[in-house]
Amino acid sequence: MGMKADFKLIDDNGLRIDGRLPNQLRPLRMEVGVVQRANGSAFVEWGGNKIIAAVYGPREAYPKHIQDPNRAVIRARYNMAAFSVDERKRPGPDRRSVELSKVISEALTSVVFVERFPRTSIDVYIEVLQADAGTRVAGITAASLALADAGIPMRDIIVGCAAGKVDGVVVLDLNKEEDNYGEADVPMAILPRTGEIALLQMDGNMTYEELTNAMDMAIDAAKEIHELQVKALKEKYRGDEHDY
Amino acid sequence: MDEEKKMRDIVVPGEEIDIEGKPGRGVFVENGKLYSAYLGIVDTRMGYVNVIPLSGCYMPKKGDRVIGKIVDLAPMNWVVDINAPYYAPLHVNDVPWRVEFGDTGRFLSIGDVILAKVSNVNEMGQVWITLKEQGLRKLEGGHIITISPSKVPRVIGKSGSMIQMLKDHTNCRIYVGQNGTIWISGAPDGIITVIKAIRMIEREAHTYGLTDRVKEFLERGDE
Numbered sequence: 001m002g003m004k005a006d007f008k009l010i011d012d013n014g015l016r017i018d019g020r021l022p023n024q025l026r027p028l029r030m031e032v033g034v035v036q037r038a039n040g041s042a043f044v045e046w047g048g049n050k051i052i053a054a055v056y057g058p059r060e061a062y063p064k065h066i067q068d069p070n071r072a073v074i075r076a077r078y079n080m081a082a083f084s085v086d087e088r089k090r091p092g093p094d095r096r097s098v099e100l101s102k103v104i105s106e107a108l109t110s111v112v113f114v115e116r117f118p119r120t121s122i123d124v125y126i127e128v129l130q131a132d133a134g135t136r137v138a139g140i141t142a143a144s145l146a147l148a149d150a151g152i153p154m155r156d157i158i159v160g161c162a163a164g165k166v167d168g169v170v171v172l173d174l175n176k177e178e179d180n181y182g183e184a185d186v187p188m189a190i191l192p193r194t195g196e197i198a199l200l201q202m203d204g205n206m207t208y209e210e211l212t213n214a215m216d217m218a219i220d221a222a223k224e225i226h227e228l229q230v231k232a233l234k235e236k237y238r239g240d241e242h243d244y
Numbered sequence: 245m246d247e248e249k250k251m252r253d254i255v256v257p258g259e260e261i262d263i264e265g266k267p268g269r270g271v272f273v274e275n276g277k278l279y280s281a282y283l284g285i286v287d288t289r290m291g292y293v294n295v296i297p298l299s300g301c302y303m304p305k306k307g308d309r310v311i312g313k314i315v316d317l318a319p320m321n322w323v324v325d326i327n328a329p330y331y332a333p334l335h336v337n338d339v340p341w342r343v344e345f346g347d348t349g350r351f352l353s354i355g356d357v358i359l360a361k362v363s364n365v366n367e368m369g370q371v372w373i374t375l376k377e378q379g380l381r382k383l384e385g386g387h388i389i390t391i392s393p394s395k396v397p398r399v400i401g402k403s404g405s406m407i408q409m410l411k412d413h414t415n416c417r418i419y420v421g422q423n424g425t426i427w428i429s430g431a432p433d434g435i436i437t438v439i440k441a442i443r444m445i446e447r448e449a450h451t452y453g454l455t456d457r458v459k460e461f462l463e464r465g466d467e
């Protein structure tokens with residue numbers, strides 16, 4: 001955000017830098033059950049993003065002081081690999097990933113029936129292998145698939161989706177250039193069945209109308225992404241070829 | 245899961261289940277509609293709509309027979325991993341031996357496997373298990389495999405038909421814990437056949453006519 005691009009992000013035909021329409025998503029690919037040792041896992045390829053999510057638990061929460069006698073605690077850990085971005089990222093948690101881990105944990109807590117597993121923790125590891133803007137929403141999308149795969153009861157499969165504003169136009173699912181040189185980025189987590197919102201952040205400036213517009217766009221796209229999630233989950237049990 | 249010859253539909257969390265019936269296990273109600281809470285298969289019986297999860301951890305129930313592994317020793321109890329979210333303590337009063345204080349290691353040590361019964365569970369998830377009942381004991385030798393606890397009923401079959409068939413065909417001794425842990429003892433090739441058959445049951449748990457297919461597999465022999 002903030003920087004001004006010395007090139008046009010939206011061309012004269014209204015197409016974006018990668019040739020998409022303003023309300024078009026990047027290509028998405030999802031796979032469930034990619035990590036053998038985890039209770040549940042998923043891989044999401046979203047444009048240039050490559051993300052693995054793995055779920056462990058519910059298991060007894062340690063250290064003991066984080067246990068809640070009434071419900072499970074969801075501990076998401078968002079982590080970017082050192083090689084996930086152009087310039088080597090210094091490994092380890094930083095200000096940004098600590099914040100994202102927190103907001104992702106809270107978004108996931110809102111869909112999981114946490115009260116069924118008192119004193120436990122459900123650990124969600126989100127590893128960004130390759131980043132291309134919108135990793136937190138792709139991470140949420142992968143994490144909810146992994147939770148469903150782990151057999152954890154949920155109200156809905158949560159979907160992450162971003163919208164934003166680029167060169168004065170409200171667009172869906174920003175890519176890296178649009179994220180860096182655009183005017184605003186609005187990552188959201190949506191419950192597709194009810195249209196409820198589990199996460200809403202905004203970086204940059206937009207008017208109220210633009211924000212509402214962006215949110216509507218993301219909610220519509222969430223339904224599309226949700227269909228892909230359902231397909232990925234059912235795919236795992238459709239074929240009978242498995243290697244154990 | 246009766247003799248219908250079709251594969252049940254797989255539902256995902258939050259998917260509406262358009263079947264008349266009372267909400268059973270694995271479903272929740274919102275605005276008078278039924279929704280699945282799990283990735284699983286729909287099962288209607290006795291007027292209840294249930295969703296049987298395809299994966300997930302074992303939630304202990306009182307009276308279940310489980311196979312557990314000793315993970316820790318304490319002066320008055322053992323700590324047993326029964327594949328549930330919680331470890332289960334096994335108190336010295338719940339074993340058929342007279343154990344002196346601090347002498348737990350002489351009877352069961354870390355890594356030993358036991359066939360135990362869940363004697364109590366409370367709402368906080370705490371679990372107690374016991375060995376003081378006929379047939380409960382330490383399991384020696386043998387081979388252990390783990391399956392998803394939701395598939396245990398398929399491995400056992402209707403009133404034990406599936407497991408009996410496996411035992412008869414392979415001459416193995418098999419114990420199936422409700423927690424999805426299975427102990428097999430017998431000749432090596434018998435064990436291999438049992439494991440293959442159980443993996444097949446696990447893979448095709450959501451289809452019908454499974455017992456016949458497993459029978460066919462056992463009779464065909466092991467290629």
